[in-house]
Amino acid sequence: MMRRLGQNLLSGYSLLFFVFLYLPIGLIFVYSFNGNPLNMMIWGGFSLDWYRSIFGMANSLADNVQYIESTDQLLGSLRTSLSVALITALISTVIGTLTALALARFRFRLQGFYRMLLFMPMMMPDVVLGISLLIFFVNIGIPLGKVSIIIGHCSFLVSYVFIVVSARLAGMDTRLEEASADLGANPWYTFRRITLPMILPGVIGGALLSFIISMDDLVITYFISGVDSTTLPVYIYGMIRRGIKPEINAIATLLILASLLIAAVGLYLRNRQPAALKAEDSHGS
Amino acid sequence: MSGLTLQGRNRLRLFGLLSPVTLLIGGFFVAPLLIMAAYSLAEPGMYGGVEWNFYPDSFGRVLGWADGSNEEFDIVYLEIILRSFRIALLTVLVSLLVCYPVAFWVSRLDARKRNFFLFLITLPFFASLIVRLYAWVLILRPSGFLNQFLHHLGINAELDLIYSETAVLIGLVYIFIPFMFLPIYASVEKLDRRLIEASQDLGASRWQTFRKVILPLTMPGVAAGSIIVFIPSLGNFIVPSLLGGAKVLMIGSLVEQQFLAARNWPFGAALAMLLMASVLVFLLLYVRSLSRAEALEGRP
Known part of the structure; x- marks a missing residue:
């Protein structure tokens, strides 16, 4: 009897936990379709006007309730974010994968040191990373802009890729590589035909992770983005600090949908790993 | 390359794999932290810059000690x-x-x-x-x-x-x-x-x-x-x-x-x-x- 009661309490508590997790996100989603132009907290019927407004399209709202300064700025920051995240993901994935290969396939004296070195950027508070990079760029003479943002993002995202790819390498059967080498394949051929296909899910996972984190990074970018290279999170942060406007709900909803889509693809790829391995095994035999 | 021993070739390979990350983390993580450490011990200049004099007072100011900009003890x-x-x-x-x-x-x-x-x-x-x-x-x-x-x-x-x-x-x-x-x-x-x-x-x-x-x-x-x-x-x-x-x-x-x-x-x-x-x-x-x-x- 007591036990049943305890079970029910625990289930109720856990469901509340998930409500806590998803209610805030759900609220933004609902508010973004609220057609009430004066008070966005009171439901005024379904409307897509805020979405039209952020893309600069004509809508049924009067001009004086359009709060967004300029669609160009918003789209410009989105473009900056996308290009920064793409280049960052590319660079940090290549370097992170090379590093993971070095640490997994070679024995050398500085191994422990490198592990620690790669661990540090992940544990450093964002604000420390941001301002140390700011001081650095100002002193070295690299102008603040897209380039400084990309450098800043790569300097800590390489660690994330390293972790993801290392995990993949650790679970890999080294006998295939050995067999390939024994059969006379050169290291590059072995890497291209054996190692790379087997660690590919890890590499793609690392690339997606660094893309998402780069897209979403606010603190570091906040310090090292120049005047005319604002990224989307920095732009939204500025908007919120100037005041709550209904357009933010629409932008926020789109942003959440986009990142959830990427995350879903990533998780799908991760779940597919065992199948991919099996396929390779049968191919090999 | 063919003149190298197996060990030498492996060394070269390891060097190639590790140099990008060494440059990236050394140049854009470790170096900025070192410069930040140097800044923390420099004297604040008049108009937002720095004077390169040894000046540990910034740390003292955190603890509330008076310095140039803080006249009195303030926690x-x-x-x-x-x-x-x-x-x-x-x-x-x-x-x-x-x-x-x-x-x-x-x-x-x-x-x-x-x-x-x-x-x-x-x-x-x-x-x-x-x-x-x-x-x-x-x-x-x-x-x-x-x-x-x-x-x-x-x-x-x-x-x-x-x-x-x-x-x-x-x-x-x-x-x-x-x-x-x-x-x-x-x-x-x-x-x-x-x-x-x-x-x-x-x-x-x-x-x-x-x-x-x-x-x-x-x-x-x-x-x-x-x-x-x-x-x-x-x-x-x-x-x-x-x-x-x-x-x-x-x-x-x-x-x-x-x-x-x-x-x-x-x-x-x-x-x-x-x-x-x-x-x-x-x-x-x-x-x-x-x-x-x-x-x-x-x-x-």
Whole structure:
């Protein structure tokens, strides 16, 4: 009897936990379709006007309730974010994968040191990373802009890729590589035909992770983005600090949908790993 | 290349694999930190620049000692640092209390449901941070969702939660909760159910079983989750800036102010050095407790 009661309490508590997790996100989603132009907290019927407004399209709202300064700025920051995240993901994935290969396939004296070195950027508070990079760029003479943002993002995202790819390498059967080498394949051929296909899910996972984190990074970018290279999170942060406007709900909803889509693809790829391995095994035999 | 021995060729390969990361982390992580350390000991210049004189007073100013810009003994910065530690510790404590029971609940579900709920917990991690915090601005402000909801229930509480320590605490718990949940869940899942049954068969009360069996066995997860949540909470400045306003400053907000508003870079760098030092101390303590736990486990 007591036990049943305890079970029910625990289930109720856990469901509340998930409500806590998803209610805030759900609220933004609902508010973004609220057609009430004066008070966005009171439901005024379904409307897509805020979405039209952020893309600069004509809508049924009067001009004086359009709060967004300029669609160009918003789209410009989105473009900056996308290009920064793409280049960052590319660079940090290549370097992170090379590093993971070095640490997994070679024995050398500085191994422990490198592990620690790669661990540090992940544990450093964002604000420390941001301002140390700011001081650095100002002193070295690299102008603040897209380039400084990309450098800043790569300097800590390489660690994330390293972790993801290392995990993949650790679970890999080294006998295939050995067999390939024994059969006379050169290291590059072995890497291209054996190692790379087997660690590919890890590499793609690392690339997606660094893309998402780069897209979403606010603190570091906040310090090292120049005047005319604002990224989307920095732009939204500025908007919120100037005041709550209904357009933010629409932008926020789109942003959440986009990142959830990427995350879903990533998780799908991760779940597919065992199948991919099996396929390779049968191919090999 | 063919003249090289096998060992020499491997060396060359290793060098090639490691040089990019060495340049990247050495040049754009280690070097900036060293320059920041140098700044923290330089003298602030008149118009936001620095004079390269040895000037340890920035660190003294944190503790409240008078310096050029602070005429009198003033512990305002010390108060902000203590508040940061208090809020970060509370964040750890609250997220621990929230996650621990849920981890047990999830671990007892059947495989399909379990995977589904684990997916639900990891998903918000991928959703934009700024958007998730913005949601709490909508909920907590005076005309926000919480007060409207209470009003619908017939309670006219008129809570003014935003721009308070409570709001900052809620925000931090909300964004860091997956980091607490996953390590705890990992150790709860590994928990051998037979040990709990054995403890109960031997007549231990439920509280005794929890304290003597369950808690020690899940401690690694609790410790890992606590450190992963504590570190980013301590240095956070986005949450206090959006949900704490000017009233609830934390170390991170102070650093930001010194760099972007007050333009006293050496003082900001000194604060950042202190933040970094505290993080390193906590990490070190954690790693030491890990190795001690391993030593204990190795004991017959």
